[in-house]
Amino acid sequence: QKEVEQNSGPLSVPEGAIASLNCTYSDRGSQSFFWYRQYSGKSPELIMFIYSNGDKEDGRFTAQLNKASQYVSLLIRDSQPSDSATYLCAVGNNAGNMLTFGGGTRLMVKP
Amino acid sequence: ETGVTQSPTHLIKTRGQQVTLRCSSQSGHNTVSWYQQALGQGPQFIFQYYREEENGRGNFPPRFSGLQFPNYSSELNVNALELDDSALYLCASSPGTGAIGNTIYFGEGSWLTVV
Numbered sequence: 001q002k003e004v005e006q007n008s009g010p011l012s013v014p015e016g017a018i019a020s021l022n023c024t025y026s027d028r029g030s031q032s033f034f035w036y037r038q039y040s041g042k043s044p045e046l047i048m049f050i051y052s053n054g055d056k057e058d059g060r061f062t063a064q065l066n067k068a069s070q071y072v073s074l075l076i077r078d079s080q081p082s083d084s085a086t087y088l089c090a091v092g093n094n095a096g097n098m099l100t101f102g103g104g105t106r107l108m109v110k111p
Numbered sequence: 112e113t114g115v116t117q118s119p120t121h122l123i124k125t126r127g128q129q130v131t132l133r134c135s136s137q138s139g140h141n142t143v144s145w146y147q148q149a150l151g152q153g154p155q156f157i158f159q160y161y162r163e164e165e166n167g168r169g170n171f172p173p174r175f176s177g178l179q180f181p182n183y184s185s186e187l188n189v190n191a192l193e194l195d196d197s198a199l200y201l202c203a204s205s206p207g208t209g210a211i212g213n214t215i216y217f218g219e220g221s222w223l224t225v226v
Contacts, residue, residue, distance in 0.1 A: 004153075043201055043217040044154065088153050098144065098167055099215070101153030 002027045004091050006102035014110055019076040021105050023089030026070070032092035033065055033072045034099065039085045047087075048074065079109040113137065115204050115218035123224045124192050132187040132221045134202030142166070143185040144215070145177060146201040154201055160185055161207075189223075197225045 003026040013019045021035075032051050036044035048063040050056045050072065056063045062075040076083055086106045090099040114137035124130050136143055142161045146154035156169040160179035174190040183204075189196055202218045 006153075008151075043199075043219050045217075046215070090153075098156055098159060099146075099154075100156065101146075103151075103153045 002030075002091065002100045004089055004100050004102035006087075006089050006105045008103055009106040010108050011105055012108045012110060013079050015079060015081060017079050017109075019079045019083065019107055019109070021074040021076075021087050021089075021107065022071060023073065023102055024071045025089075025091045025100075027091065028067075028070060029094075030067075030091045031094065033063070034090040034092065035061075035063060035072075035074045036088040036090060036101075037083075037085045038088055038104065044088055076107075079107075081109050081111050083107060084109045113216035113218065115202060115216050117200075117202050117218040117221050119221060120219070121222045121224075123226060126192055126194060126225055128192050129188065129190045130192060130223060132189075132200050132202075132223070134185045134187070134204070134218060136183045136185065136202075136204035137216050140204035140206050140216070141183050142205045142207055143179055143183065144203045144205070145185070145187045146203065147171070148199040148201060148220075149195075150198070157187070192225045194225050197223060199223075 005024045035048045038044045050063040050065045060077045064073045086104040088104045089102040116135045144159040145157040148154040158168040159166045163179045176188045178186045199220045201220045205215045
């Protein structure tokens, strides 16, 4: 049974700070990793995907992957109140189209 | 706007009843997956359909069944509803089984409450 673990939070950061969200996964053979943002009552929205070890940056977001340690993280720079949401980590199967999700981390950015 | 539409958006059913949820995929997408998201949890994969055939199933009992039609729209059917079936049901479409996660598009979901 593949597992994806996240701290449920809430993670509270002040506006303008860096938010750091972490995720670990159990299947060492996993190749594709995704971060989704989900506002309350809405569906998940893809923010980032990463396949290779290291960092991947997109605007204020940076995804980090360490396959040896089996963790993936998401950094949000200059956090805004509008970033307040639940962030879901997901791991793809070999075809990359079936996702195993973690339970999500609730982020609260305080003005 | 993902181009994936689901209906109904909200519904209430009684334990033991049956429910059908519908999904219209984004144009050109021939693969549909269904996920169940209980309150406070991450989505869980139910099953996937590719060109009208089931193409993978998660850890859900047979009373969860599905269909995909020639126009690639899809239905999720749940029989003998239980209280624990109360959840947000998400449909996700993609342009093929080889598609990667960045091309999976979620609909807004159907909220099911079982009383």
